[in-house]
Amino acid sequence: MTMSVRTLTPAPPTGAALHLTGVSLGHPTTAPVLDGLDLTVNAGEILTVVGPSGCGKSTLLRTLAGLLPPLRGAVQQDGAPVTGPHADRALVFQDDALLPWRTVRANVELPLAIRKTPRADRRRTATDWLERVGLADHAHKHPHQLSGGQRQRVQLARALAAAPRAVLMDEPFGALDAQTRAEMQDLLVTVLAGTGATVVFVTHDVDEALHLGDRVALIATGELIDVPHPRSRTADRSALRRHVLDLASQTRRDGTSAPVREAPGHRGQATR
Numbered sequence: 414m415t416m417s418v419r420t421l422t423p424a425p426p427t428g429a430a431l432h433l434t435g436v437s438l439g440h441p442t443t444a445p446v447l448d449g450l451d452l453t454v455n456a457g458e459i460l461t462v463v464g465p466s467g468c469g470k471s472t473l474l475r476t477l478a479g480l481l482p483p484l485r486g487a488v489q490q491d492g493a494p495v496t497g498p499h500a501d502r503a504l505v506f507q508d509d510a511l512l513p514w515r516t517v518r519a520n521v522e523l524p525l526a527i528r529k530t531p532r533a534d535r536r537r538t539a540t541d542w543l544e545r546v547g548l549a550d551h552a553h554k555h556p557h558q559l560s561g562g563q564r565q566r567v568q569l570a571r572a573l574a575a576a577p578r579a580v581l582m583d584e585p586f587g588a589l590d591a592q593t594r595a596e597m598q599d600l601l602v603t604v605l606a607g608t609g610a611t612v613v614f615v616t617h618d619v620d621e622a623l624h625l626g627d628r629v630a631l632i633a634t635g636e637l638i639d640v641p642h643p644r645s646r647t648a649d650r651s652a653l654r655r656h657v658l659d660l661a662s663q664t665r666r667d668g669t670s671a672p673v674r675e676a677p678g679h680r681g682q683a684t685r
Protein backbone atom coordinates (compact mmCIF):
# COMPACT_ATOMS: atom_id res chain seq x y z
CA MET A 414 0.00 0.00 0.00
CA THR A 415 1.34 3.44 -0.88
CA MET A 416 0.79 6.44 1.25
CA SER A 417 0.40 9.87 -0.22
CA VAL A 418 2.11 12.70 1.54
CA ARG A 419 0.61 16.14 1.35
CA THR A 420 2.38 19.28 2.40
CA LEU A 421 -0.07 21.36 4.36
CA THR A 422 0.26 25.12 4.26
CA PRO A 423 -0.72 26.70 7.57
CA ALA A 424 -3.85 28.81 7.24
CA PRO A 425 -3.12 32.54 7.33
CA PRO A 426 -4.37 34.42 10.40
CA THR A 427 -7.77 36.08 10.13
CA GLY A 428 -7.45 39.48 8.52
CA ALA A 429 -4.31 38.57 6.62
CA ALA A 430 -4.30 39.90 3.09
CA LEU A 431 -0.86 38.69 2.10
CA HIS A 432 0.86 35.89 3.90
CA LEU A 433 4.28 34.32 3.49
CA THR A 434 5.11 31.11 5.33
CA GLY A 435 8.59 29.60 5.40
CA VAL A 436 9.46 31.34 2.20
CA SER A 437 12.90 31.37 0.66
CA LEU A 438 13.15 33.71 -2.21
CA GLY A 439 15.67 34.64 -4.78
CA HIS A 440 16.75 33.84 -8.28
CA PRO A 441 16.98 30.24 -9.41
CA THR A 442 20.71 30.32 -10.17
CA THR A 443 21.94 32.00 -6.98
CA ALA A 444 21.76 31.47 -3.20
CA PRO A 445 18.47 32.62 -1.63
CA VAL A 446 18.25 36.38 -1.11
CA LEU A 447 15.98 35.90 1.93
CA ASP A 448 15.51 32.62 3.73
CA GLY A 449 12.82 31.29 6.07
CA LEU A 450 10.58 34.32 5.75
CA ASP A 451 7.28 34.47 7.67
CA LEU A 452 5.32 37.65 7.10
CA THR A 453 1.69 38.68 7.39
CA VAL A 454 0.38 41.86 5.80
CA ASN A 455 -2.95 42.75 7.39
CA ALA A 456 -5.91 43.64 5.19
CA GLY A 457 -6.10 47.36 4.51
CA GLU A 458 -2.77 48.28 6.08
CA ILE A 459 0.23 49.97 4.55
CA LEU A 460 3.29 47.89 5.31
CA THR A 461 6.51 49.64 4.38
CA VAL A 462 9.59 47.54 3.80
CA VAL A 463 12.86 49.34 4.34
CA GLY A 464 16.41 48.20 3.84
CA PRO A 465 19.61 49.10 2.03
CA SER A 466 20.12 48.59 -1.66
CA GLY A 467 20.61 44.95 -2.59
CA CYS A 468 18.97 43.48 0.54
CA GLY A 469 16.14 41.88 -1.43
CA LYS A 470 13.25 44.37 -1.38
CA SER A 471 12.48 44.12 -5.09
CA THR A 472 12.90 40.35 -5.00
CA LEU A 473 10.36 40.19 -2.15
CA LEU A 474 7.92 42.37 -4.08
CA ARG A 475 8.28 40.30 -7.25
CA THR A 476 7.62 37.17 -5.21
CA LEU A 477 4.48 38.72 -3.68
CA ALA A 478 3.37 39.76 -7.16
CA GLY A 479 3.69 36.20 -8.43
CA LEU A 480 6.34 37.23 -10.95
CA LEU A 481 9.03 35.15 -9.24
CA PRO A 482 8.09 31.78 -7.72
CA PRO A 483 9.45 31.27 -4.18
CA LEU A 484 12.33 28.78 -3.96
CA ARG A 485 10.53 27.25 -0.98
CA GLY A 486 7.43 27.96 1.11
CA ALA A 487 4.01 29.42 0.40
CA VAL A 488 2.74 32.81 -0.72
CA GLN A 489 -0.98 33.49 -0.24
CA GLN A 490 -3.36 36.33 -0.95
CA ASP A 491 -6.63 36.29 0.96
CA GLY A 492 -6.03 32.63 1.75
CA ALA A 493 -5.46 31.51 -1.85
CA PRO A 494 -2.05 30.59 -3.26
CA VAL A 495 -0.28 33.16 -5.42
CA THR A 496 0.78 31.35 -8.56
CA GLY A 497 1.35 34.16 -11.03
CA PRO A 498 0.53 37.78 -11.79
CA HIS A 499 -3.11 38.68 -11.20
CA ALA A 500 -5.30 41.78 -11.45
CA ASP A 501 -5.92 41.51 -7.68
CA ARG A 502 -2.35 42.74 -7.21
CA ALA A 503 -1.37 45.99 -8.91
CA LEU A 504 2.27 46.97 -9.30
CA VAL A 505 3.82 50.42 -9.27
CA PHE A 506 7.51 50.87 -10.01
CA GLN A 507 10.00 53.71 -9.84
CA ASP A 508 10.53 53.75 -13.58
CA ASP A 509 7.20 54.53 -14.99
CA ALA A 510 5.72 51.69 -16.94
CA LEU A 511 3.28 53.83 -18.92
CA LEU A 512 2.81 53.08 -22.60
CA PRO A 513 4.30 56.08 -24.43
CA TRP A 514 2.01 55.81 -27.45
CA ARG A 515 -1.18 55.89 -25.38
CA THR A 516 -2.73 58.98 -23.88
CA VAL A 517 -2.91 59.39 -20.13
CA ARG A 518 -6.58 58.38 -20.22
CA ALA A 519 -5.88 55.31 -22.37
CA ASN A 520 -3.11 54.26 -19.98
CA VAL A 521 -5.46 54.44 -17.00
CA GLU A 522 -8.14 52.56 -18.94
CA LEU A 523 -5.76 49.79 -19.98
CA PRO A 524 -6.25 47.34 -17.08
CA LEU A 525 -10.01 47.87 -17.35
CA ALA A 526 -9.89 47.20 -21.10
CA ILE A 527 -7.95 43.99 -20.47
CA ARG A 528 -10.72 42.98 -18.08
CA LYS A 529 -13.28 43.78 -20.79
CA THR A 530 -14.98 46.46 -18.73
CA PRO A 531 -17.59 48.15 -20.96
CA ARG A 532 -16.31 51.32 -22.63
CA ALA A 533 -18.63 53.75 -20.80
CA ASP A 534 -17.66 52.32 -17.39
CA ARG A 535 -14.00 52.46 -18.35
CA ARG A 536 -14.26 56.13 -19.25
CA ARG A 537 -16.16 56.99 -16.09
CA THR A 538 -13.70 55.16 -13.85
CA ALA A 539 -10.66 56.67 -15.58
CA THR A 540 -12.12 60.18 -15.37
CA ASP A 541 -12.85 59.67 -11.69
CA TRP A 542 -9.32 58.46 -10.90
CA LEU A 543 -7.65 61.16 -12.98
CA GLU A 544 -9.62 63.71 -10.96
CA ARG A 545 -8.59 62.10 -7.70
CA VAL A 546 -4.89 62.34 -8.61
CA GLY A 547 -5.30 65.90 -9.89
CA LEU A 548 -4.80 65.18 -13.60
CA ALA A 549 -8.28 65.72 -15.00
CA ASP A 550 -6.92 68.39 -17.37
CA HIS A 551 -4.12 66.16 -18.68
CA ALA A 552 -6.17 63.17 -19.82
CA HIS A 553 -5.53 63.77 -23.53
CA LYS A 554 -1.75 64.19 -23.18
CA HIS A 555 0.92 61.58 -23.76
CA PRO A 556 3.32 60.51 -20.98
CA HIS A 557 6.30 62.41 -22.46
CA GLN A 558 4.34 65.66 -22.01
CA LEU A 559 4.17 65.16 -18.24
CA SER A 560 6.64 65.70 -15.39
CA GLY A 561 8.04 62.76 -13.45
CA GLY A 562 5.63 63.42 -10.58
CA GLN A 563 2.66 63.61 -12.95
CA ARG A 564 3.67 60.30 -14.56
CA GLN A 565 3.75 58.67 -11.13
CA ARG A 566 0.25 60.07 -10.54
CA VAL A 567 -0.91 58.37 -13.73
CA GLN A 568 0.66 55.11 -12.57
CA LEU A 569 -1.16 55.44 -9.27
CA ALA A 570 -4.48 56.15 -11.01
CA ARG A 571 -3.94 53.19 -13.33
CA ALA A 572 -3.09 50.88 -10.42
CA LEU A 573 -6.13 51.88 -8.35
CA ALA A 574 -8.67 52.23 -11.19
CA ALA A 575 -8.74 48.46 -11.55
CA ALA A 576 -9.74 48.11 -7.86
CA PRO A 577 -7.00 45.67 -6.89
CA ARG A 578 -7.09 44.10 -3.44
CA ALA A 579 -3.37 44.76 -3.01
CA VAL A 580 -0.97 47.36 -4.37
CA LEU A 581 2.71 46.50 -4.47
CA MET A 582 4.95 49.54 -4.81
CA ASP A 583 8.70 49.41 -5.47
CA GLU A 584 10.36 52.73 -4.57
CA PRO A 585 7.73 54.53 -6.66
CA PHE A 586 8.80 58.01 -5.59
CA GLY A 587 12.54 57.30 -5.59
CA ALA A 588 13.34 59.44 -8.62
CA LEU A 589 11.32 62.49 -7.55
CA ASP A 590 12.62 65.67 -5.92
CA ALA A 591 11.96 66.06 -2.20
CA GLN A 592 9.00 68.43 -2.54
CA THR A 593 7.21 66.33 -5.21
CA ARG A 594 7.98 63.20 -3.22
CA ALA A 595 6.31 64.60 -0.09
CA GLU A 596 3.28 65.62 -2.18
CA MET A 597 3.05 62.13 -3.67
CA GLN A 598 3.27 60.49 -0.25
CA ASP A 599 0.34 62.57 0.98
CA LEU A 600 -1.61 61.97 -2.22
CA LEU A 601 -1.06 58.22 -1.87
CA VAL A 602 -2.53 58.20 1.65
CA THR A 603 -5.48 60.34 0.49
CA VAL A 604 -6.38 58.25 -2.56
CA LEU A 605 -5.99 54.95 -0.70
CA ALA A 606 -8.49 56.01 1.95
CA GLY A 607 -11.74 54.21 1.31
CA THR A 608 -10.33 51.72 -1.22
CA GLY A 609 -9.61 49.06 1.42
CA ALA A 610 -6.53 48.10 -0.58
CA THR A 611 -3.61 46.47 1.22
CA VAL A 612 -0.30 48.07 0.38
CA VAL A 613 3.27 46.84 0.48
CA PHE A 614 5.53 49.82 -0.13
CA VAL A 615 9.25 49.24 -0.56
CA THR A 616 11.72 52.05 0.06
CA HIS A 617 15.31 52.62 1.17
CA ASP A 618 14.26 55.91 2.82
CA VAL A 619 13.64 55.54 6.55
CA ASP A 620 11.62 58.77 6.80
CA GLU A 621 9.36 57.70 3.95
CA ALA A 622 8.89 54.29 5.58
CA LEU A 623 7.94 55.85 8.93
CA HIS A 624 5.65 58.46 7.38
CA LEU A 625 3.67 56.05 5.19
CA GLY A 626 3.76 52.78 7.08
CA ASP A 627 1.21 51.53 9.57
CA ARG A 628 3.98 49.03 10.20
CA VAL A 629 7.55 49.03 9.03
CA ALA A 630 9.42 45.82 8.22
CA LEU A 631 13.19 46.04 8.51
CA ILE A 632 14.51 43.40 6.19
CA ALA A 633 18.07 43.47 7.54
CA THR A 634 17.17 42.74 11.17
CA GLY A 635 13.83 41.03 10.89
CA GLU A 636 12.01 43.61 13.01
CA LEU A 637 8.44 44.71 12.51
CA ILE A 638 7.64 48.08 14.02
CA ASP A 639 4.21 49.59 14.65
CA VAL A 640 4.13 53.27 13.74
CA PRO A 641 1.86 55.47 15.86
CA HIS A 642 -0.42 57.68 13.75
CA PRO A 643 -2.03 60.19 12.83
CA ARG A 644 0.29 60.79 9.96
CA SER A 645 1.59 64.28 10.12
CA ARG A 646 4.79 65.85 8.91
CA THR A 647 5.21 67.56 12.27
CA ALA A 648 4.79 64.33 14.26
CA ASP A 649 7.86 63.59 16.34
CA ARG A 650 9.20 60.26 15.17
CA SER A 651 12.78 60.98 16.19
CA ALA A 652 12.98 58.11 18.69
CA LEU A 653 11.66 55.57 16.18
CA ARG A 654 13.88 57.01 13.49
CA ARG A 655 16.96 56.70 15.69
CA HIS A 656 15.96 53.13 16.55
CA VAL A 657 15.63 52.17 12.90
CA LEU A 658 18.89 53.84 11.91
CA ASP A 659 20.72 52.22 14.87
CA LEU A 660 19.52 48.81 13.79
CA ALA A 661 20.63 49.46 10.24
CA SER A 662 24.11 50.53 11.30
CA GLN A 663 24.47 47.58 13.72
CA THR A 664 23.61 45.27 10.89
CA ARG A 665 26.23 46.83 8.69
CA ARG A 666 28.89 46.55 11.42
CA ASP A 667 28.45 42.86 12.15
CA GLY A 668 27.61 42.04 8.55
CA THR A 669 24.68 39.79 9.42
CA SER A 670 21.13 39.88 8.22
CA ALA A 671 18.03 37.97 9.16
CA PRO A 672 14.66 37.44 7.53
CA VAL A 673 11.60 39.41 8.53
CA ARG A 674 9.90 37.16 11.02
CA GLU A 675 6.84 37.91 13.06
CA ALA A 676 6.29 36.00 16.26
CA PRO A 677 2.68 34.73 16.32
CA GLY A 678 0.46 37.04 18.34
CA HIS A 679 3.21 39.58 18.89
CA ARG A 680 2.62 42.33 16.40
CA GLY A 681 5.52 44.67 16.16
CA GLN A 682 7.79 42.71 18.46
CA ALA A 683 11.44 42.27 17.68
CA THR A 684 12.38 38.71 16.95
CA ARG A 685 16.08 38.81 17.65
Ligand SMILES: Nc1ncnc2c1ncn2[C@@H]1O[C@H](COP(=O)(O)OP(=O)(O)O)[C@@H](O)[C@H]1O
Pocket residue numbers: 440443446464465466467468469470471472473
Ligand atom coordinates in the same frame (compact mmCIF):
# COMPACT_ATOMS: atom_id res chain seq x y z
N1 LIG B 1 17.56 38.67 -12.04
C1 LIG B 1 18.44 38.41 -11.06
N2 LIG B 1 19.20 37.28 -11.11
C2 LIG B 1 20.08 36.99 -10.10
N3 LIG B 1 20.25 37.77 -9.02
C3 LIG B 1 19.53 38.89 -8.91
C4 LIG B 1 18.58 39.27 -9.92
N4 LIG B 1 17.98 40.46 -9.54
C5 LIG B 1 18.56 40.78 -8.35
N5 LIG B 1 19.48 39.85 -7.97
C6 LIG B 1 20.27 39.86 -6.72
O1 LIG B 1 19.39 39.66 -5.62
C7 LIG B 1 19.79 40.47 -4.51
C8 LIG B 1 18.63 41.35 -4.05
O2 LIG B 1 18.32 42.29 -5.08
P1 LIG B 1 17.06 43.24 -5.00
O3 LIG B 1 15.89 42.46 -4.57
O4 LIG B 1 16.99 43.94 -6.32
O5 LIG B 1 17.48 44.26 -3.84
P2 LIG B 1 16.86 45.69 -3.47
O6 LIG B 1 15.59 45.88 -4.22
O7 LIG B 1 16.68 45.64 -1.99
O8 LIG B 1 17.89 46.70 -3.85
C9 LIG B 1 21.01 41.25 -4.97
O9 LIG B 1 22.16 40.57 -4.50
C10 LIG B 1 20.93 41.20 -6.47
O10 LIG B 1 22.20 41.26 -7.03
Ligand SMILES: [Mg+2]
Pocket residue numbers: 470471472583
Ligand atom coordinates in the same frame (compact mmCIF):
# COMPACT_ATOMS: atom_id res chain seq x y z
MG1 LIG C 1 15.00 47.31 -5.57
